Amino acid sequence: MEMQNAAMQDSPSQDRGMADMAMQASSLQHDPVGGASPGARRVTIVGAGFSGTLTAIRMLHFADMPLEICLIEREEGYRYGGIAFGWASTNWEHMLNIQAGRITLRRERPEDFLEWANEEADRSDWPQKWQYHTFGVACVVPRRIFRQYLAERLRGAAADAHAEVTLRELTGEVIDVRAQGGGYVVKYADFSAEGGVHDLFSDQVILATGHLSPVQASFYHRIKDCDRFLADPYAPGAQGWFQEVGPEESVLVTGSALSAFDTVISLIHAGHRGQILICSRGGHMHGTYPVDHEHDIWQARRPPFLDAEKLTPEAVVEGIKAEYAHLRAEHGVEPGSALEAVFPERVMKAWEPYVIELISRMDARDVRMLLDRYKSLIVTNRTSTVQEIGGVVRSRMRGYNGAPKTVEALSAGIQDMRPLQNGTKIRVVFADQPDIVVDRVVNCLGNKTDYERPDHPLWHALVNGHGYAQPQTKTHRGIEVGPHGQLIASDGEAAGGLFGVGPMRQGDETTRRGRLGAFVFSIGTLRNQCFDTAMEVLRRLESANDEEQMDIPDGIHHCLIRSSDWIAADLATEDPQATRLRERLQSYAKDNAYPNAVNYLQAQDRTERRKYRTILDDDLADFGVALSREFGLTTQQARRTVSLLATLVQKHAVHNLCDITKLAGWGSQYAGQVKHAPRKGA
Structure with a gap:
């Protein structure tokens, strides 16, 4: 298993010299040519901060084909953490603004961080304050510890990966990405001792470049x-x-x-x-947040002002004020109470479905004006500390x-x-x-969000040079992307093989999911993006020559009934056979394929994943034979049906595992620490 930078141990020692040590290790092992398996595909991830690292981890977990994953970072001090958790940007007093029980890299294993921190982490170079600290669900965590967690989980994923999957970590700056021969050429300036500018042909490219530069008033x-x-x-x-x-x-x-x-x-x-x-x-x-703060998700009624035929900015502002006052009274929020401290955040979370509707119905210019005018109010109310x-x-x-x-x-x-x-x-x-x-x-005015005139050379080339990307239409924050992070080109079509994860998707998070403030690029948001995009990229590599797989409509995987209906639509057109086929597909998807897919996605290591993948594949094969026998399908029709069903069920499982309202149960020693805040009005 090849892993560049393997000599760079991630034990936090002294502040001084860490970046230099990382750079030396990267330079010593840098290989611009590569050592992947013959015939391997290549995915290049641009940026090795939080989003890039986590996307690489997810791909290492699930890649089952000859594949080389190239992870390129220009600033060693940001490697594995970006500006939020990187060694260059933090000190030991900087804490994560979220409790330890909610920062796992894997939504399906909420106890993963706690198990790592208490049982696996090398604490030899931690400050004494933290060397003997036992982490619990509600603990705070230094950001530097979280960076170490990311780095070690990446190393573990690389060591446990399929024998023909390799990880290369490179140090350099990507200066251009251009289409060529069904893929992309990634041009990067090598920051290792060898130097030079290199071209790296890639089948798929995932951009994890983090934030644009800070606002300069x-x-x-x-x-x-x-x-x-x-x-x-x-x-x-x-x-x-x-x-x-x-x-x-x-x-x-x-x-x-x-x-x-x-x-x-x-x-x-x-x-x-x-x-x-x-x-x-x-x-x-x-x-x-109060000391004993517990996160909770509320439901709130649809604000009455949304019933208006036309939504003007003035009507929206007044409507929000009135509904906010109504909810304060309904919940009995008293000034200075513990509930008041978290009330704005919970209301804004409950309003996310209505934010989606609101933005979809308003003119883009009005949306931008409201987001700009009330930015500070939104940001400070959506998140406490x-x-x-x-x-x-x-x-x-x-x-x-x-x-x-x-x-x-x-x-x-x-x-x-x-x-x-x-x-x-x-x-x-x-x-x-x-x-x-x-x-x-x-x-501390924040970072730029306008990708129409980005000062980032790579994004300037992608948007204004090649037209592979365009600014997000409604909000003008970040770029326009498809449901799995595919870049939308200037002609409105998805740029095949180009994806984005991270802050460049903040406008899409607002319009697609109603997220505002820091939640457009929170750990939970980015964790979902990385999982979903990694799985989509792997699916595309596996089915690159399967046009039927590539033509699956967006969004139908959110519902197994819709998925089954779509598959059955051109197999049987006359009742009662059409009805019976749809019911058979729905029943199998719910009772067999979905549980098997979840087991596969939740497996802890490659051995367990291989076991569940075999169970999943064998069961699907048996189901295909049964379909042929029961409905008179040809071998080709049965193969197509099973293939599409497997894809849609897995996409549905990923979608559900990324749903914050369906967090997995805790099956560890920490289960007894998990509490749920009282429901609204209780």
């Missing part, structure tokens, strides 16, 4: 080159910048979303004790006897920033209040 133009201005708090070197901030220096943080909270944590970790001013136009800030993040910030906003307040929130519009005193100070000019002078400024 116009008022930064005078200070953008000043060393007292940090344009990206997650950039390689940013943690070093925080270390250089003087303990008593004043810092202005522009923006109040989660990145602002991370910035405060970074400053405190570096020993800062001076004044921090968090400034945003609306003044909205994330709440803090765990105590270890929000509590740290909030405690410094109030101060204590002998411990003065050091963090302040300011609602104001910034007009300009100017360097003073040879660049050692920065004057901040506001629209409606006196100027202030600070020592440092950190940009």
Whole structure:
């Protein structure tokens, strides 16, 4: 089993030198030619952050053909974690904003992370605080531990993969992807010692490039080159910048979303004790979850304002306000109560089906206007923070006897920033209040989302050069994709063989699933994308020459009845045989094929997967013989029927395993810790 970068052990040691060590390991083992099995297909994944790594893990789990998976990352400090969990962008005080029991890489095995952290993880280089910590369902988790979890699960998947499946990890920047000979040529600049620019022919390409660059507001133009201005708090070197901030220096943080909270944590970790001013136009800030917070999913009535024949922005805003007030009264939400802290988040989750309807009925220009105008309000209400993040910030906003307040929130519009005193100070000019002078400024306005004019060279080529992708139509956030992440080209057709996973799908997550705020690229969202896209790519490789498989309509796999009806439609047209055939297919799909598919997808290792795959295939073969006998089908008709049914049932199983409302039960020592919050009104 070939795995590039195998010498790079993922044990967190000292902050200094980790990126260099990773780069050296990658360079020593870099092989631009490859060592795949003869005749192997190739899938190239561009980006080895969270989404790219998890997609590779899923493909390693289920690939059963000669296949080479190439995982290319340009920044070693982001490998296996991206900006959220990567070594370059975090310190040991940065926590995941979600409980340990909800961050498994495998939805079908919710206990996987806890078992790894408590029983498998190498803790030799963890800080002492965490070396003897027992993780439970409701625990917080340092992001660096989660990165190690990703890396070790990738190594485990590679070691357990099919004998003819190889993983190559390359270090370099992909600068172009162009169609050629039924596949794509991936051109990348090699960052290893060998250097050069290489072409990598790939049958399928999955883009996992993460976020675009941070927003650069116009008022930064005078200070953008000043060393007292940090344009990206997650950039390689940013943690070093925080270390250089003087303990008593004043810092202005522009923006109040989660990145602002991370910035405060970074400053405190570096020993800062001076004044921090968090400034945003609306003044909205994330709440803090109660200590005993339990996630829950509510149901809410369809808001009455959706009954209007025409939805104007004004009517939508007023309708949302009225329904929000109605739900507060219905639930008896009291100011300052534990329920109030989580109420906005639960309502916005319950409204996701209505967000889909709302956006589908509104003009794209109005949708964009509302999302832009109320962005801060949406973002801060959709997600709160765990105590270890929000509590740290909030405690410094109030101060204590002998411990003065050091963090302040300011609602104001910034007009300009100017360097003073040879660049050692920065004057901040506001629209409606006196100027202030600070020592440092950190940009936390979020990342760009406009793919029409991306500053990312690869995306510029894909969108404006080749026309393989187009900006998301309704929201203008991210790109337009099909149901499994296929890129939609400028002509409106799916770009065969090109897929995307990650933040570039945020507009699609809003229009297709009603997700808003950080939930357009949360762990749960990306985990589903990676699983679904990996399985779709493998299906396409397996059935590349099967036109019937490629022509399955989108969406029918959501329902086994619809799937069975579609398959039976051209096999039998006259009742009662047509009815009997549909019923036979539906019964078999529900009682046999679906349970077998779920067992296969939930298997823990390749041996178990092979066993369940054999059971699935043998049972399907027997069913095909039975169909021929019962309905007089030809061998070709039976083969086609069984093949299509197997595909649709597996797609249905993947869809269900990715459904947050159908989380798998806990079958481990942690089962007793799982609690469910009271239902609404209880």
